[in-house]
Amino acid sequence: MVDLMGLDRAASIDDLRLRARRRIPRFAFDLVDGGAESERNMRRNIEAFEEVELTPRYMVDVSDIDMRATLFGQTYGAPFGMAPIGMLNAFWPGADLTLAKLCKRRNIPYVASSAASTTLEALATAADGNGWFQLYVSSDADVTEGLIARAEAAGYTTMLVTADVPAAGKRDRDIRNQLAVPFRITPEVVAGLIANPRWSLETLIHGKPNIANYADLLQGATSYADVQKTLITPGFTWEDLKRLRARWKGKLLVKGILHPQDAAQCAELGCDGIVVSNHGGRQVAFGPATIDALPAIAETVGGRMTIILDSGIRRGADMFRAKARGADFTFAGRALAFGVGAGGQRGAERAFDILQLELIRALGQLGVPSFAAVGSS
């Protein structure tokens, strides 16, 4: 196929990010690209990966590289999945379904966010057996139970409960861009729409993005506080996690773990796994990079439960680094989102290919022909 968009010339995830920035209005780009406060934690996630050096071993036969990974009895085509991202259709119209279908085609997990801009039922259909569900615990127990019951009915068998949002993160870019509920049309927004006609047209076709799973509940919302109360709660505790564990019959993982003792407590409560994550540096600016937090966690709960790592994955070698430090699997958030922003479905494919080819090369260069065999040595 002729590469009219020049996506084949995007060599890295960072190249795709720059392409996305050129096609998307500032307020929508920043919504995904931004982090908490000074964004130190967001930058640190990436720097810390780069600081983990890997020493190649040579004269190993690497003519047949196997990067598959098995989780909970299902074998995936690559050791990374799509992290849950809320309101992603605001970044690029139709992004949720594009990514859910990509994950099915490439046989990797797709995690449907509670706050997605597409319903969890439609995402389960698109991901077709590769869908996992991410739960935000609401301040209203009926809202939480309603989501769980819907996820069950839609056929999800793996649920991630996100623990790292006792309050919404403070994102300075969104404040500067005057992102508000209800959405306000400012002169900057109008300028952004005119400067990005493709995005504006696609948004017109797809309709205004919303938080689809809560569309009815949020219809009357007049402030961020209303939205937050529906979506999250500062009152989520270990007691609630215990109840969720008893309630959810499928696999249950807790997302947003950074402290070894929290990881140990998840294991004691019978959780099947954790996601070592700092929400891509969107919650706080002062925390550790996830690749730095990982070794102590792996030492505490490794072998007792599945460990997944996200936040800052931008290169195939990052997955190798995560596995070498004790993770079983990884999630990419922005990396795949930037692909969609750069070129819709073809951009998403390009992002996947870049990560996959980089990982295959890393395994070959490092003399480890199978991802499953990557260890600390």
Ligand SMILES: Cc1cc2nc3c(=O)[nH]c(=O)nc-3n(C[C@H](O)[C@H](O)[C@H](O)COP(=O)(O)O)c2cc1C
């Ligand atoms: C725009 C945006 C929205 C997100 N929404 C959610 C969400 O709804 N639920 C959740 O658990 N994590 C959410 N996350 C965090 C991601 O699941 C993941 O932890 C993070 O993107 C990983 O960092 P990375 O983007 O550097 O890969 C969001 C991240 C971004 C960038």
